[in-house]
Amino acid sequence: MEKNSPTASTGKVRLANCLVTAALLFGSAASFAQAAAPAGAIADCTECHGSDGLGFKPGVPHINGQAEGLLGNMLNAFREGKRSTNVKTHRDIAAANVAPLAKHYAEQKAQRPKSATKPELVARGETLYQNRCADCHLDNGRDSDKEAPLMAAQDMTYLVAQTLAFKSGERKFPFLMDGAYKDLSDDDLTAIAHFFAAQDQVAPQTGRKRRR
Ligand code: HEC
Numbered sequence: 001m002e003k004n005s006p007t008a009s010t011g012k013v014r015l016a017n018c019l020v021t022a023a024l025l026f027g028s029a030a031s032f033a034q035a036a037a038p039a040g041a042i043a044d045c046t047e048c049h050g051s052d053g054l055g056f057k058p059g060v061p062h063i064n065g066q067a068e069g070l071l072g073n074m075l076n077a078f079r080e081g082k083r084s085t086n087v088k089t090h091r092d093i094a095a096a097n098v099a100p101l102a103k104h105y106a107e108q109k110a111q112r113p114k115s116a117t118k119p120e121l122v123a124r125g126e127t128l129y130q131n132r133c134a135d136c137h138l139d140n141g142r143d144s145d146k147e148a149p150l151m152a153a154q155d156m157t158y159l160v161a162q163t164l165a166f167k168s169g170e171r172k173f174p175f176l177m178d179g180a181y182k183d184l185s186d187d188d189l190t191a192i193a194h195f196f197a198a199q200d201q202v203a204p205q206t207g208r209k210r211r212r
């Protein structure tokens with residue numbers, strides 16, 4: 001699917017304009033900061049994640065509909081150097097912008113474009129997912145809470161890279177996830193990534209109540 005269609009980018013520009021207008025209408029910057037991310041802070045992210053949270057190119061994750069608390073944790077991990085990143089903007093996020101940015105992207109309900117997945121890998125990944133990953137990545141990866149991310153319809157290039165990054169040690173395992181990875185090969189893990197990427201992204205569309 002073509003992600004950067006003119007309609008999609010017009011939508012992004014329109015939203016950015018709305019936010020600027022809203023910022024002006026709401027008056028004082030201090031009171032506005034409680035309600036939404038400053039438009040300037042979101043502008044630092046749109047080049048790659050859009051204002052609607054959809055990644056613009058393979059390898060950039062979709063961050064729309066991700067649970068607010070988890071997004072805040074992710075941004076703090078980047079800022080504090082607990083999660084390595086090549087993106088300078090991630091390291092430079094101002095502490096005061098973490099909560100409003102997390103709120104903004106958690107509220108985005110855009111439909112994630114599906115990556116091309118291989119059916120035989122999706123089938124193999126499903127069995128592995130049920131046995132190894134389903135306890136925490138609930139509902140085929142569609143459930144997002146403050147601990148585990150929304151995985152459904154995530155960008156495949158990003159998913160494969162991150163799935164392998166835990167195995168290689170480039171990214172630190174969260175509590176107990178290392179046990180789930182025991183004896184899985186790179187091919188097994190790639191199949192699980194295909195399975196997650198192939199799922200319909202239901203939760204953010206329906207606005208289903210998330211666990212806290
Ligand atoms: C130059 C492109 C670029 C910019 C600008 C950028 N990001 Fe990212 N973002 C990425 C890439 C690539 C990743 C994948 C991990 C990595 O390489 O750090 C990522 C990962 C993330 C993640 C982790 C998602 C997950 O599922 O673990 C979050 C959250 C995020 N970005 C939020 C933001 C926010 C908020 C901003 C603006 C302040 C921003 N990013 C600016 C490219 C970018």
Ligand code: HEC
Nearest residue numbers: 132133135136147148149162163174175176177180181192
């Ligand atoms: C004990 C709970 C648990 C199990 C079991 C588990 N995970 Fe996770 N997983 C997590 C948590 C918590 C995070 C969030 C980590 C973070 O933010 O750094 C996570 C994050 C991830 C991410 C990063 C997603 C992103 O957007 O950055 C990938 C990929 C992943 N898990 C794959 C797997 C796979 C594959 C399995 C099964 C082999 C699995 N996990 C089993 C708890 C678990």
